[in-house]
Amino acid sequence: MKIFRLLSALLDYPNDEFLAALREMAGNDVHAFVNGLDEENVLDADEAGQVAEFITAMLAAEPLELQGNYVQCFDLTAEHSLHLTHHLFGEEKTRGPALIDLGEFYRSYGLKVDEKELPDYLPVMLEFVSTIGLDEARVFLADVAKVLKVLADNLEKSGSDHAKLVRIIEKQGSLARLAA
Numbered sequence: 001m002k003i004f005r006l007l008s009a010l011l012d013y014p015n016d017e018f019l020a021a022l023r024e025m026a027g028n029d030v031h032a033f034v035n036g037l038d039e040e041n042v043l044d045a046d047e048a049g050q051v052a053e054f055i056t057a058m059l060a061a062e063p064l065e066l067q068g069n070y071v072q073c074f075d076l077t078a079e080h081s082l083h084l085t086h087h088l089f090g091e092e093k094t095r096g097p098a099l100i101d102l103g104e105f106y107r108s109y110g111l112k113v114d115e116k117e118l119p120d121y122l123p124v125m126l127e128f129v130s131t132i133g134l135d136e137a138r139v140f141l142a143d144v145a146k147v148l149k150v151l152a153d154n155l156e157k158s159g160s161d162h163a164k165l166v167r168i169i170e171k172q173g174s175l176a177r178l179a180a
Contacts, residue, residue, distance in 0.1 A: 001130050002037040004137065008126035010054060010165055011082060014066050023059055030055050040134055043168065050164045057161065073162065079154040082122040084147045122151075126169070141173030148173065 009018060026033040030052040038048060058066060074080050081087065085102075089095035102119040106112075106128055117124050125144070129137040141148070148170035155163035 001040055001042060001134065001137065003034075003040075003042050004126045004130035006034070006037050006051070007165055007169060008123040008130065010051070010058070011126070011162065012123040013070055014058065014063070016063055019059070019063055019066075022055065026055055026059065030059075042134060042172065047168045047171070050168065054161055054165060073155075073158070073160055077158070080151065080158070080160070082151075083118055083120050084122060084125070084144055084151070085118075085120040087147045087150050122166075122169075138172050138175050141169060143173070145170055145173035 009022075012018070031049065034043075034048050034052045034055070043051065074082055078086070085095050085098045089098065099118055099120055103113060106119055109128070109132065111128050111131060113119050113124055119125075125140075129140060132140070148166055152163050152166040152170055155166060
């Protein structure tokens with residue numbers, strides 16, 4: 001599902017290459033770009049609009065400012081860590097086995113994770129989700145919905161625009177719980 005791949009990219013570090021590619025792909029109609037990637041109608045109209053607004057704001061910002069804000073938000077603020085097991089275990093030894101289990105889970109689906117990133121990094125998790133069916137993706141996200149809620153709450157408290165993206169992802173997991 002391309003929409004999860006887009007969400008993954010939007011939550012990753014906004015390097016110059018990504019911003020240039022996003023500018024080219026989104027063109028003059030960001031809403032059409034987002035809707036075009038959401039072939040399975042994963043997002044409702046409001047969520048698609050929020051993603052389009054996020055992209056529009058991202059492309060209007062100065063890249064250096066955007067990159068600095070990203071580092072300040074995600075790399076220098078532990079409460080905003082995109083490494084989801086950090087919110088559960090902190091730096092405790094029990095985090096290691098959880099990371100190993102998650103990496104093995106990805107491998108059981110044939111996904112090779114970039115060794116530079118830990119498997120609990122939210123953009124990596126969304127890359128995985130983009131490779132499986134929607135129902136299975138929602139069940140996977142339901143398993144981490146509580147952590148996504150904590151992360152979204154923390155981002156909202158700080159006024160980060162990224163909170164909207166995390167809420168959208170959290171909601172996908174909530175849909176699986178409601179359907180069960």
